[in-house]
Amino acid sequence: MVVSRIPPALGGGCLGILTPLLLLASAASLRAARIPAPPACGKPQRLNRIVGGEDSTDAEWPWVVSIQKNGTHHCAGSLLTSHWVVTAAHCFKGNLNKPSQFSVLLGAWQLESPGPRSQQVGIAWVQSHPVYSWKEGSRADIALVRLEHAIHFSERILPICLPDSSVHLPPNTRCWIAGWGSIRDGVPLPHPQTLQKLEVPIIDSEVCSRLYWRGAGQGAITEDMLCAGYLEGRRDACLGDSGGPLMCQVEGTWLLAGIISWGEGCAERNRPGVYISLAAHRSWVMRLVQGVQLRGHSQGRGPAGEGAPSPRGPR
Template sequence: MVDTQWIVTAAHCFIRPYTPADYMVNLGAYQLSVPSGVMSAVSAIYIHPIYKRDGSSGDIALIKLQYPIQFTDYIMPICIPDENVQFPSGMSCFVTGWGSINQGVSLPAPQTLQKVQLPIIDQTECDTMYHINNPTLSANTTLIQWDMICAGFKDGQKDACQGDSGGPLACKWDGSWLLAGIVSWGFGCAIANRPGVYTRVTAYSNWIKQYIPQFELTPAVITVPDPTNGSFCHSSPLIFLLILCIVLLHKLL
């Protein structure tokens, strides 16, 4: 959540046609098997216009809730970096979600929110990794596009997994937490030379600002936030509002 009425997630979480009335958002959930959180109706869904399919550029979406939400100890916003913020290779960040705990292994009850700490991987280095043992991919083909950021380990170890899509890659930044990426795609879970790929939020900071003009982006040099100006963001990695494809975007039947 980036504002009392706005949420950022991945474009591939939605099925065309994008009908807001088909969705509800669960805010503040922690254990999915234990009823909790606040259900909110959706008034609008904005998919970035360059998004085409899973794995393409533009895998970002904005959700506008029907009504503003009251922030609580469990529902709080995260900062959005402006386009000049750089997340250097090796910087340690966190991914949180309720996805599978291993390839094909679902999160067991009570389905408690999980987190994993991962280092940022340079875009060029990540693209090189995806070419290793990948004979179907031409050496001249760039897989990791300009608007993507990677996180993980060369030898696998830890990763986001199926069911985490749309969730946050959050990095500590001068006392606050910035949304560096949105879980987008990958090849399996925690496989060597196949780190998780995320939508790079700085590539779309200005696009977000178009829909939320009053929202203040976080610059590379941070000043003390003013909680009265609508852009205050929280300092805990576990209680950001997470909007995940599988569990929190409820398609109404």
């Protein structure tokens, strides 16, 4: 079984022109002084079920959010800026124009007791990638979620970086996934629903393509997908983990390498998890989201300009 890992003139004379300009400049400076710079991405301020995973520690992954439908965990996502979350498009299948059914819970560690420092924010709208076909296992399974209002950053709520063009993740690179999904098929995460984490190696794309090959012209792995996990099975993302992050650390900074998208079953042998590559969709994200931070092997740039299988969720 294939499983998903499931928007008037200033006046005459020089002084008449200069004075308003000085006032405007002064007002702009005051406004700028009141707006704090966004925190550095990919840097947890605290250091210390996914199938076969383990409990995370509080605030270990401060960008991981719970996307909730009618008050219940539905998918995961990753915080990019104070206004934007990125997740899997299939999480909103049939509900793209119904944002009022959804909300985003940030800063939670245990879903049953998120605590007073968590924040729950409504969703203003959702933008799925224009290429996404809404078919299970489709390429471009990525969506941007605009929050109803800006969140307040804290040690529990921080953004993750996107990889810049210098980042290459060769096979066997050790990365991590996190989520509140099922611990195995049909078995939800038990009380108190603590955020799970699992280390997974990147799998060679040619190896993964052979594993999911469906015949001539029917290859399941597209150019914007990554595979990660264990060929022997037993450890993997599962239902409810869809949309969550595949996180890789580069020079001490955590980067969002991929989005949990789909897989056949959960933790099945020779059926690793499939992720949508953020590198493949970086330019699309940056066109829509202002303030995304990029990092890479050069410690990259700061904020950027504005801008068959079934999904796991959902996986």
